Amino acid sequence: MKKTERKTLLVCPDCASSNIEFKVWYNPNDRKSTAFELDDGEIEDGWCHTCEVQISHCVESEVSIEIKTK
Numbered sequence: 259m260k261k262t263e264r265k266t267l268l269v270c271p272d273c274a275s276s277n278i279e280f281k282v283w284y285n286p287n288d289r290k291s292t293a294f295e296l297d298d299g300e301i302e303d304g305w306c307h308t309c310e311v312q313i314s315h316c317v318e319s320e321v322s323i324e325i326k327t328k
């Protein structure tokens with residue numbers, strides 16, 4: 259039996275891929291990264307692995323994810 263779940267992901271504004279990364283500040287003294295807060299989808303320094311270009315913001319996209327249930 260399959261179940262689908264709606265989930266909101268942050269995606270590339272060009273290709274709508276969720277295969278994106280962004281840089282975060284990391285504090286080596288307390289060994290944790292600074293809490294990253296998205297301000298209206300604005301990102302400092304992002305990268306889309308699908309387009310292979312730098313992105314300056316991301317958008318929210320609602321996707322359906324299939325979940326296999328036994």
Ligand SMILES: [Zn+2]
Nearest residue numbers: 270273306309
């Ligand atoms: Zn992209």
